[in-house]
Amino acid sequence: MEFEEMKKIWDAQNGQAMYAIDESALHNRVIKKKNKARRTADLTEKIFIGANIIAATMILVPSLLKDKYSISGSLMMVIMYLTAGFILYIRNKRLKVQDNFDDSMVGDLDNAIATSDYQIKFSKTSRFYLLSVVLLTLASLVESGAAWWVILLVTIFFTVTYLASRWEHRTFYVSQNKDIRAMRDKIISMESEASEDELDQQI
Amino acid sequence: MTELQQSQVFNDWLKDHKAILFKVVRAYGFNLEDQEDLFQEMAVQVWRSVPKFRNDCAVTTWMYRIALNTALKWTSKERKHQEGREDIDQKAHVLTEQSDFSDPRLDWLYEQIARLENIDRSLCLLLLDGFSYKEMSKIVGISESYVGVRINRIKKHLSKQSEKVT
Numbered sequence A: 001m002e003f004e005e006m007k008k009i010w011d012a013q014n015g016q017a018m019y020a021i022d023e024s025a026l027h028n029r030v031i032k033k034k035n036k037a038r039r040t041a042d043l044t045e046k047i048f049i050g051a052n053i054i055a056a057t058m059i060l061v062p063s064l065l066k067d068k069y070s071i072s073g074s075l076m077m078v079i080m081y082l083t084a085g086f087i088l089y090i091r092n093k094r095l096k097v098q099d100n101f102d103d104s105m106v107g108d109l110d111n112a113i114a115t116s117d118y119q120i121k122f123s124k125t126s127r128f129y130l131l132s133v134v135l136l137t138l139a140s141l142v143e144s145g146a147a148w149w150v151i152l153l154v155t156i157f158f159t160v161t162y163l164a165s166r167w168e169h170r171t172f173y174v175s176q177n178k179d180i181r182a183m184r185d186k187i188i189s190m191e192s193e194a195s196e197d198e199l200d201q202q203i
Numbered sequence B: 001m002t003e004l005q006q007s008q009v010f011n012d013w014l015k016d017h018k019a020i021l022f023k024v025v026r027a028y029g030f031n032l033e034d035q036e037d038l039f040q041e042m043a044v045q046v047w048r049s050v051p052k053f054r055n056d057c058a059v060t061t062w063m064y065r066i067a068l069n070t071a072l073k074w075t076s077k078e079r080k081h082q083e084g085r086e087d088i089d090q091k092a093h094v095l096t097e098q099s100d101f102s103d104p105r106l107d108w109l110y111e112q113i114a115r116l117e118n119i120d121r122s123l124c125l126l127l128l129d130g131f132s133y134k135e136m137s138k139i140v141g142i143s144e145s146y147v148g149v150r151i152n153r154i155k156k157h158l159s160k161q162s163e164k165v166t
Helices: A003-015 A023-066 A071-097 A105-143 A148-202 B003-028 B032-052 B059-077 B083-090 B104-115 B118-128 B133-140 B144-165
Strands: A019-021 B095-097
Touching (some): A003 B104, A003 B144, A019 B003, A023 A071, A023 A105, A023 B003, A023 B032, A071 A105, A105 A148, A105 B059, A105 B133, A148 B059, A148 B118, B003 B118, B032 B095, B059 B118, B104 B118, B118 B144
Antiparallel strands (some): A019 B095
């Protein structure tokens, strides 16, 4: 069969509908999915920023009122304010660049890579943040003379939380990022391979 | 743009160009559940894209780009094994196959397209729908000369496969 004939067969389907769409069900699904994705990204960032500011202020205000400061408490407060500021900064950066991509599939993949990079950065920041909270919590427990088993329980709890967040980071964010990058690399490498073929034919 | 305006444009696009989504869905999803999952994902992406559309290309080109890109990402993520599957099982079906629509030659053609590599699959759909090399290069984001090389290979491959059948 020649390609022209395939094209005729292909064109014949245009007058007919392959599927029937339940429009109201589709509309509901679209709205639900759209809202869910937007809410998840926004909410995570807002919770992170809000929780850090509130927690840091809860350390700062009593310290100011009582005029009593501990090293670990002050450090934790500074880290929390800095983390909130950092998340706010990368969130603004994300919102600014999200529509500045080429209108092509490669451009869309670049956009997806940027989003995935952002998720990785966010997840990494959360892990380092958790690590600093662990160290400072342990320091404040030691400072206040807590029992050894309390320190042990807190250590176990934080270790499990840290391992779980590392697993989530590797399983979801990093592997998804690798997949998208591999797809983009494939398109680009196929292109250069084709250019070489062309050159070979010309020679 | 208000949500109501966005919905109106989306409904118009869907009414006029749903065939594009159907073709991509059939080329990338191999059973009705996957096709439905992919169709829903495409519809969401098309809906989201409405405010970004600047009229600097035809709506068909725009729809094809979104549909193919969604299909490409959907295939790589294998969403059917993740949250998408659970969603579909629980919700009312959005797509129903039209039983009176059947042509064995067209089925064969879709089967051949489905066997191509992801990018070739996209190019083949665009080629069959009459897009120029320039338009294909813009939609996929690769050079025109590369499109030409791939198209030649696709045409040769399809002819060879058809010879095997006849």
